[in-house]
Amino acid sequence: MSHTFQEIIDDVRVTLNDASGVRYTDSQLMGYCNDGVSEMFRMRPDFRLGSGLGWGGDDPDYVVTDPIPLPHNVQKLLAYYVVFTAELRDDEYSEGTRAANLRSLWQRELIQK
Numbered sequence: 556m557s558h559t560f561q562e563i564i565d566d567v568r569v570t571l572n573d574a575s576g577v578r579y580t581d582s583q584l585m586g587y588c589n590d591g592v593s594e595m596f597r598m599r600p601d602f603r604l605g606s607g608l609g610w611g612g613d614d615p616d617y618v619v620t621d622p623i624p625l626p627h628n629v630q631k632l633l634a635y636y637v638v639f640t641a642e643l644r645d646d647e648y649s650e651g652t653r654a655a656n657l658r659s660l661w662q663r664e665l666i667q668k
Contacts, residue, residue: 629665
């Protein structure tokens with residue numbers, strides 16, 4: 556079953572305690588999704604297989620209704636990426652925060668998949 560970016564955004568809003576979209580706009584979170592997909596493709600080029608994107612070139616700018624072009628077993632990692640990116644924006648001058656820990660978890664999980 557293919558998930559859409561809207562499902563990731565809805566999931567992320569729960570984690571960020573922003574169900575009403577006051578702190579983060581859909582376009583901000585979608586931008587983080589696009590960045591996350593690009594970063595995941597950069598770190599794991601094998602994820603491009605089956606996505607129809609080939610091995611090189613720029614990643615497209617996805618919209619909320621697009622299916623997520625990642626293997627199903629790593630789509631949850633995209634939510635982690637969006638959460639830590641959003642939290643880094645809020646807490647950019649702190650060290651050892653939840654955002655940094657989540658980034659570390661994301662990277663470790665991404666490499667192991």
